[in-house]
Amino acid sequence: MPTFHFELGELPPAAEALRAEVREFLRAELHEHTPAQRARSWGGFDREFSRKMGARGWIGMTWPTRYGGRERSALERYVVLEETLAAGAPVSAHWVADRQSGPLLLRFGTEAQRQRFLPAIARGELAFAIGMSEPDSGSDLASIRTRAERVAGGYRVNGTKVWTSNAHISDYMIALFRTQHDAAKKHEGLTQFLVDPKSPGITINPIIDLRGAHHFNMVVFEDAFVPEAMRVGEEGAGWKQVTTELAFERSGPERYLSSLALILELIREVGKVPGERAAAVVGRLVAHLATLRQMSLSVAGMLEAGQNPNLEAAVVKDVGTTFEQEVPEIVHALLGVEPTNDTGTHLQQVLGYLTQSAPSFSLRGGTREILRGIIARGLGLR
C-alpha cells in the first residue's frame, strides 16, 4: 500500500535550551494579555512584538546568516513556533513571511530579492499578505484569471484577489497571476509576483468577517504595474512554487493549537477536583492534544531530515483542525455557558471568539475536502 509514515520525533538538547529562553521572553511580553487576546494569537497583528521577535533572532531563524537568518535547525524553529502559539502571542505581523513568503524567496527568488527582503523579514520589519484566491477561484486555485501581461520593464495586472488577510496593513503581498492563458492547461502559465499593495492601480476594499472584524480584503488590480524585478521565479513556474509554498503553510504546529486558550479556560472552570463527566471531557481533549503534538513533532523531524512530508502534513492538518474546531462544541456541550463578544467571563469571551472563528479552521490553507483529497491520493485512490 503506498502510504505515509510517521516516526516519533525528538527535540535535541539545543532546542530544549531555547525553549526556556522563549518562554521567559513571552512571559515578560504578554503578561498583560487576557485569555481572549491570547485566543486571537495568529489574528493578532503587533509590529512592535514582531520586531522584538526579530531582534531575538526568532524570525527566519533557519535561513543563512547572509540573509539575516541564524542557521538554526528546523527543530529549534519548531520550539519557537509552538511556544509562541501556545502562549497566544500576536504573530501575524511576521509569521506569514517567516512561514511561507521568506522560504519561497529563499528557494525561488533572485539574489537581489533575497538580499532586499529576507534580512528585513528576519528583523520583523516586513509583513506579508498572500494573494491566491479570487472571486471565482477558491479550492480550484489553478482556475485563477487575474492577468499579468508583459509591458516595458514589467507587467500590467488586471483582476481581483479575495480573502487577502491583512493586505491593508501589510508591506508586501505575494500574488499568483496568470501570465499565459490556455484553457486546456490551466496549471501552466501561472506566475508569482511580489506586489507593493500601495502601488497605483491597486484598490484594497475591506471584507468584514462574521464577527465584525476586518482582516480579509478584496484587492482589485486595474492596470497596476509590477516591475520585472518583482517576479518570483520563472514565468509559468507559479503552480509548482505555490504547491511548495502551501506545503510550508500546512506543515506547522499551528494546526492544532488554535483552541488551546479555550481548553485552558475549561480546566480553570472545572477546578482542581472536577466531577467525573468534566474530568472525562478534559482528559479526552488532553489525549487528543498530546497526540497531535507528537504528530506535529514527527512532521518537524521529517522537515529537519530534509524529507518532503507533504502527505503527513496534510494528515496532521486534517486531524488537527477537526480537533481544534470541535473544542468550542465540546465546551458548550459540557458547560452550556453563553458565548460572548467582549463582556462576561474570560471563558465566555474565549468561547465567543472561538465559536465564531472555528468555521475558518477547516477552510484556511486548503479546505478539509481538498486536504482529504490529497490524503486519498497518498492512499493511491486518485
Next chain:
Amino acid sequence: MNELRAILSDVVTRLFTERVTRELSEAAEQGEWPGALWQAVEENGLTLPLVPEAKGGAGGTWGDAYVVVSAAGRHAVPLPLPETIVASWLLVAAGLDVPLGPLTVAPVQRDERLKLVRRDGGLRLDGTAARVPWGRAAKHVVVVDETDGRATVALVAAGGARVTRDTNLAREPRDTLAFVGAPVLAAAPAAGLPHDAVRLHGALVRAAQMAGGLEAILALATRYATERRQFGKPIGQFQAIQQGLAVLAGHAAAAGMAAANAFRAADRRDPWFETAVAKARVGEAAGIGASIAHQVHGAIGFTYEHQLQFVTRRLWSWRAEFGGESEWATLLGRSVAERGAETLWPFLAAR
C-alpha cells in the same frame, strides 16, 4: 528504526503473514490452541524483547517490543503474545527468571485484587480475577500485589486456579481464574513498579495492538476501494469514499503516534500519562476506524467470510479491555485538573 527493530519487523511480518492463516484464525475461534504458531513465536524470540540477554532474551526496549505488539494486532494473532511480553517484563523488573511457555497477567478488572498472603510457611495467592486474557492457555500467571507496602511481583502456575471459560467478541479466551491458597512459585518486590502495573501495561499493549489493527483495516479498506467497481468505476474514485478513507487514515496515524509514544515513554520514565493518552486516543480511533472500514466494505465486510471482521471484532473488545476510553480520560482529566491550567502546556512540551 534501529537494527534490532528492523530485524524484528522482518521476522514478525514474515512469520505472521505465512502462519496466521484463515484456517488458523477460525480454529482458534473454535477453541483450538495454535501450539505450532506459539512454538514458532517463542523460537524466534518474539516473546522476550524486554528480557535481558543474560536471562536468554533479546535485551531490547519497549520501543522494540512495540514492533512485535503492533504487528500482533495488525495480523490479529490469536496468541497471548502481548500478555507474555508484559508478564516477562514484570518478572524481570522484580529480578525473577522468566519461564518458557505462554504467560498472562491478572487481575485486569478495575476493582479486583489477587492477594498475596503468607500462609503455611510460604507465599500463597487468594482471590478471583475475571476476563483474564488466555487464562486457560497460559502456563503461568504473573500478578502484582502489595506486600509490606511494596509492589511485589509473583509467579503462579495457571494450573493452580479454577478456570471458568469465557471469550471476548473475537472469541479470544477471557477466563475467570479463582485462586484459593495457590502456591507462589517465585516472588520479589519490584522497586519503582506502580501498584497498577498490570492494568497500566495491559492498557499499553492493547493500545499498540489497536494501532496495528487500524493499520490493517486501513489497508484492507483501501485495497477493497480500488478493486470493487460500481457505476462503472472503482468505488475509491468517489469522493465520498475518499473522504471517509482519509478520516480513517488520520485516526490510524494518530493511533500509531499515541501508542508508539507511550512505548517510548515506558523506556524513559513512568509511562502513566502517555499510556492514559494512548488508551483514550487509540480506543476512540478504533471505534471510528472500524465504522468507516465497514462502511467502505459494504455487506461483504459484514460476513464471517471476510478478513475484516477478524480485526474489527478485536478492536471492539480491546478498546474496552484494561480500561476503556472514558475510564482513562477521566483519570487523565483529574490529573490534569489537579496540576492546573498553567502547567498543562509546559507538561505536554516536556514529553
